[in-house]
Amino acid sequence: MDVSPLTSELLSRLDTFSGNRLKRKEDLAVLLELGSSPPRDSTLEELSFHAKFLQRAHLIMQRIGTQGEGYDRLSREFGSSLDKAFSLLRNLLGGATADTRNRFDSLYLAMTQEGLSNFLALCGDLAWYKNLCIDEQRTKGKRP
Numbered sequence: 001m002d003v004s005p006l007t008s009e010l011l012s013r014l015d016t017f018s019g020n021r022l023k024r025k026e027d028l029a030v031l032l033e034l035g036s037s038p039p040r041d042s043t044l045e046e047l048s049f050h051a052k053f054l055q056r057a058h059l060i061m062q063r064i065g066t067q068g069e070g071y072d073r074l075s076r077e078f079g080s081s082l083d084k085a086f087s088l089l090r091n092l093l094g095g096a097t098a099d100t101r102n103r104f105d106s107l108y109l110a111m112t113q114e115g116l117s118n119f120l121a122l123c124g125d126l127a128w129y130k131n132l133c134i135d136e137q138r139t140k141g142k143r144p
Contacts, residue, residue: 058078
């Protein structure tokens, strides 16, 4: 999928903001492009919110382990947020080509360990997007 110069510029700012830690740049660019205009811009915002939660929750769950205090509750919230994020991603991809949708389905939405691992890596990139949005809203009063 081709991305606009505005999306390319945003991706460049985002990569710099993340300290060059983006793992799925090309796929993130696709999502940024798809979410660059209404009505899918709010979908991208909500997806990035859930992605940030999923990334943090996954780290906490790994750290405390299955026997840790609060693990069961966090695990339920993680599952609920994961379902919502999958739904949002499918919605966002509604504006993509069939090839792009199929690629995202096989890479990120497959119900496999590899699919979840890929999705969590994409969530990490989306979390950087959410952090950039928060930072720019705070400093400039606007979205990126």
